[in-house]
Amino acid sequence: xxxxxxxxxxxxxxxxxxxxxLAYKGLIEDKQVSWLPSYGPEMRGGTANCSVIxxxxxxxxxxxxxxxxxxxxxxxxxxxxxxxxKSGGVIFVDSTLIERKVEREDVSVYYVPATxxxxxxxxxxxxxxxxMGKLLQVFDEYDEExxxxxxxxxxxxxxxxxxxxxxxxxxIGRDYxx
Amino acid sequence: MVVFDRPHALxxxxxxxxxxxxxxxxxxxxxxxxxxxxxxxxxVGIAPVGCSVMAYDYFNCDMIEAAHGRxxxxxxxxxxxxxxNLIVFTYQxxxxxxxxxxxxxxxxxxRNENITIIFxxxxxxxxxxxxxxxxxxxxxxxxxxxxxxxxxxxGYPVKICEMLSELEGPEYLERVAVNSVRNVRAAKKxxxxxxxxxxxxxxxxxxxxxxxxxxxxxxxxxxxxxxVDEKMIPYYPLGVYKDRSAGIIPGAKEEA
Amino acid sequence: xxxxEAIAEAAIQAxxxxxxxxxxxxxxxxxxxxxxxxxxxxxxxxxxxxxxxAINMVYGVSSTGKRVMTSSSSPGISLKGEGIxxxxxxxxxALIVNCQRGGPGLGGIQPSQSDYFQATRGGGHGDYHMIVxxxxxVQEMAELTIRGFELADEYRMPSMILADGTIGxxxxxVSFDFEIKEMPxxxxxxxGTKMQRPHNIVNSLYLKxxxxxxxxxxxxxxxAVICEKEQRAEEYLMDDxxxxxxxxxxxxxxxxxxxxxxxxxxxxxGMIRPVTVWPFPExxxxxxxxxxxxxxxxxxxxxxxxxDVKLATECRVPxxxxxxxxxxxxxxxxxxxxxxxxxxxxxE
Numbered sequence: 001x002x003x004x005x006x007x008x009x010x011x012x013x014x015x016x017x018x019x020x021x022l023a024y025k026g027l028i029e030d031k032q033v034s035w036l037p038s039y040g041p042e043m044r045g046g047t048a049n050c051s052v053i054x055x056x057x058x059x060x061x062x063x064x065x066x067x068x069x070x071x072x073x074x075x076x077x078x079x080x081x082x083x084x085x086k087s088g089g090v091i092f093v094d095s096t097l098i099e100r101k102v103e104r105e106d107v108s109v110y111y112v113p114a115t116x117x118x119x120x121x122x123x124x125x126x127x128x129x130x131x132m133g134k135l136l137q138v139f140d141e142y143d144e145e146x147x148x149x150x151x152x153x154x155x156x157x158x159x160x161x162x163x164x165x166x167x168x169x170x171x172i173g174r175d176y177x178x
Numbered sequence: 179m180v181v182f183d184r185p186h187a188l189x190x191x192x193x194x195x196x197x198x199x200x201x202x203x204x205x206x207x208x209x210x211x212x213x214x215x216x217x218x219x220x221x222v223g224i225a226p227v228g229c230s231v232m233a234y235d236y237f238n239c240d241m242i243e244a245a246h247g248r249x250x251x252x253x254x255x256x257x258x259x260x261x262x263n264l265i266v267f268t269y270q271x272x273x274x275x276x277x278x279x280x281x282x283x284x285x286x287x288x289r290n291e292n293i294t295i296i297f298x299x300x301x302x303x304x305x306x307x308x309x310x311x312x313x314x315x316x317x318x319x320x321x322x323x324x325x326x327x328x329x330x331x332x333g334y335p336v337k338i339c340e341m342l343s344e345l346e347g348p349e350y351l352e353r354v355a356v357n358s359v360r361n362v363r364a365a366k367k368x369x370x371x372x373x374x375x376x377x378x379x380x381x382x383x384x385x386x387x388x389x390x391x392x393x394x395x396x397x398x399x400x401x402x403x404x405x406v407d408e409k410m411i412p413y414y415p416l417g418v419y420k421d422r423s424a425g426i427i428p429g430a431k432e433e434a
Numbered sequence: 435x436x437x438x439e440a441i442a443e444a445a446i447q448a449x450x451x452x453x454x455x456x457x458x459x460x461x462x463x464x465x466x467x468x469x470x471x472x473x474x475x476x477x478x479x480x481x482x483x484x485x486x487x488a489i490n491m492v493y494g495v496s497s498t499g500k501r502v503m504t505s506s507s508s509p510g511i512s513l514k515g516e517g518i519x520x521x522x523x524x525x526x527x528a529l530i531v532n533c534q535r536g537g538p539g540l541g542g543i544q545p546s547q548s549d550y551f552q553a554t555r556g557g558g559h560g561d562y563h564m565i566v567x568x569x570x571x572v573q574e575m576a577e578l579t580i581r582g583f584e585l586a587d588e589y590r591m592p593s594m595i596l597a598d599g600t601i602g603x604x605x606x607x608v609s610f611d612f613e614i615k616e617m618p619x620x621x622x623x624x625x626g627t628k629m630q631r632p633h634n635i636v637n638s639l640y641l642k643x644x645x646x647x648x649x650x651x652x653x654x655x656x657x658a659v660i661c662e663k664e665q666r667a668e669e670y671l672m673d674d675x676x677x678x679x680x681x682x683x684x685x686x687x688x689x690x691x692x693x694x695x696x697x698x699x700x701x702x703x704g705m706i707r708p709v710t711v712w713p714f715p716e717x718x719x720x721x722x723x724x725x726x727x728x729x730x731x732x733x734x735x736x737x738x739x740x741x742d743v744k745l746a747t748e749c750r751v752p753x754x755x756x757x758x759x760x761x762x763x764x765x766x767x768x769x770x771x772x773x774x775x776x777x778x779x780x781x782e
Binding site: 189218219220221222224231232234235237238239240241242243244245248251252253254255256257258259260263264281282284285 | 452454478480482483484486487488490491492493494495496497498500502516517520524624625626627628629630633634635636637638639
């Protein structure tokens, strides 16, 4: 089985990081993985996206034309990619930042006020991890041990203190019900 | 009793240089310095593009021919490959060092790269037949400045020692000439010091040698030596421009 | 691990202890990795004042026989062209990485394959070639880096990793379980005579035309051996392929998806992926002529490799181009459509 994920939003929202956590979790679970960032001249604030493919087969093109899963963290990203999501796919929307609803009816949609929840938790920059927690819960793939290990791989020793915060936010996402 | 012999670091082949050219003198001074410091077996020389392009046929040490202007970068690579053992020098003309290779020169100096540079300034492109050099004097007639170097159109000569002396990096910068016995002696001392500095790990040492090019200047060899004295040296004053270990540092002098 | 980091790590494992570069997107991870690692393993990382200086520093280290590399992206490789020509003219080994971006001019920073001509024809002045390896995965970024050093040493010539921004930036798992060949003896190096031998000279200047001609003849004899022995290509579903897609690097990853889709529909599609783009894997193409009815060259350029495809197949069957340029990448759908059209199913 192959599942293609597209994380899209502004630079600085931690989309590349989310993708990395997912990719490492895939690695731990013996999947074939690829992680591909869009890279732009702006380090912060520009549009950013990140493609992750998890598969049981060797991964072909790392570039995703039609994702199975879209995580949209700003309106331009939803506008741009909503129509590209495969029929039967899943869209996760940060409903704090995106006011409109998804128009398509052939996909599942989860609205998570991730940015608001992150702010309430005192970790306003970790909305990305709240969405990630929700994503894993929706697919019934929230394996605590694997999540923990993957986070450990993605957070450098210098910032080890941030691991707990990230984990907390993933749990908030996992437990959030609309 | 032998009073004058060929230095071991020079190979016994005739130079291709024109009659009256001072490259031969400078080659000899470099070879003498290498002999006296007993470093020939661990020295690598870098030849430039210009009249001394075939210097690799004259020096007995290992030699590399570099692309035009790139000798300091090549020397950097060689030196970094074995900094504790290798002694690396470049031998470059004014077009090579002060025009097409300015960036390589400046940055090797800024890094205080532990190499020795022998810089031949004869105010002209010799090999290609006498074009205006970055160091040609204002008013100097050359093939590409037939009405004399017009500073309004082509700018002013580049004074390498003065320019580099403003950098914090380099260890030692001296300008010498080889147009008289006295000057040759001083040049020898400077060249040897530039190698000695490297042996001692002191860093970037450059000796600018004011030279003559009778062929392209359109003069006899003796006229050319006189022109060095009367025209070149007043514009390019001889002397030590920087010697960090001896406390000669521009700016610091005025404060003292 | 990112593709660019895989190159850097593999280079270190291959024994490369000298890296010279100049900042340019999208290859910066290589320099950053080297800056971090080299000081800790007794190596040299030096950010040069220019691409030109960097390649000449490479030339200096190579003259002393040690493994050395530089990396850049398209505009920077143009600047290195002079130095690469000198490396070739002096028969010096070195590894050069080109993480291609769109051009010409300053172009863009998104992935491209439009330096194919520059890489496979030499790029600088004079008659010469580099061995040019084109990875299509992070694993191959590592493997071909090691192979690049080995081939450069074996044949005494520069080699190039012709990658692109995508492969450089993407992360995939990579294994560093490589066997690395011993470096050959290098009696020609300039490391000091130690007063034991006549001096060695590293040089590309030959003022006598007969001598220079002979040097070129000898170099091309060596190239002929390389063409015979070192061609390498991945042949995917080629046993009965009628529609042969050909692509290297990131384009091949896309094309493979399209070939799979075509096979699922019953179209006899296959793919030849050159791993060496110089020497060009002509043998694989000649073999494909047994079943091929059409070739489709998928490229991130306006059609550069397609010329080699036509030469290798002697234009005996049609060769068409499927491309995006300027930093755009063809989608699997676009390649799939091209395959369908070639198979006469465009309208179905």
